Amino acid sequence: MAAYRSIPEVCRFVPFEPMTVDDLSSRIDGWRVIDLSADDRVAILVAELPDGQVIGDMMLRVTSTQHGVGALGYVFRPDVSGRGLATEAAHGVLHIAFEHVGLRRMIARVDTENAASARVLARLGMRLEAHRVKAAWFKGRLVDELEYAILRREWVEQHASVPSPVARWCPLEP
Numbered sequence: 001m002a003a004y005r006s007i008p009e010v011c012r013f014v015p016f017e018p019m020t021v022d023d024l025s026s027r028i029d030g031w032r033v034i035d036l037s038a039d040d041r042v043a044i045l046v047a048e049l050p051d052g053q054v055i056g057d058m059m060l061r062v063t064s065t066q067h068g069v070g071a072l073g074y075v076f077r078p079d080v081s082g083r084g085l086a087t088e089a090a091h092g093v094l095h096i097a098f099e100h101v102g103l104r105r106m107i108a109r110v111d112t113e114n115a116a117s118a119r120v121l122a123r124l125g126m127r128l129e130a131h132r133v134k135a136a137w138f139k140g141r142l143v144d145e146l147e148y149a150i151l152r153r154e155w156v157e158q159h160a161s162v163p164s165p166v167a168r169w170c171p172l173e174p
Helices: 021-031 085-100 115-123 152-158
Strands: 041-048 054-064 069-076 105-111 127-138 141-151
Touching: 041 085, 054 085, 069 085, 085 105, 085 115, 085 152, 105 115, 115 127, 115 141, 141 152
Parallel strands: 069 105
Antiparallel strands: 041 054, 054 069, 105 141, 127 141
């Protein structure tokens, strides 16, 4: 993970600065998740190739258990872009969110300059719900954000005849 999370361009649109191995090691200790049954619980899931190479990671955050809302985020190695791997991995996270965690709605927010990420969200079947103008102060500048969302019922309709690719959900244990 440090190999790609240390690249400034990779970190351009994510809420952290480039990380060293030590930075990442100290954060990973806090990523031990037993369950996602409370507000503001986060699971970080690693995406890897069949040969075990880590190519990216995704975030599944439960923002409100009362309202059944979660958020999706992801970061990937630049050398694997354009191959559909981020879409495939994020697709798996949505399966976990809706089928295993039981969320009702998932959202994702992206900087309007992050066109590649917006394309991933559209391919996932998420709808563009808002263009927030100068909505966030991010890394020293005001940015416009796009907010995408999808409801569980929409997800189910899209996947009615397709079996889940997520065979099991195994949260990290302490």
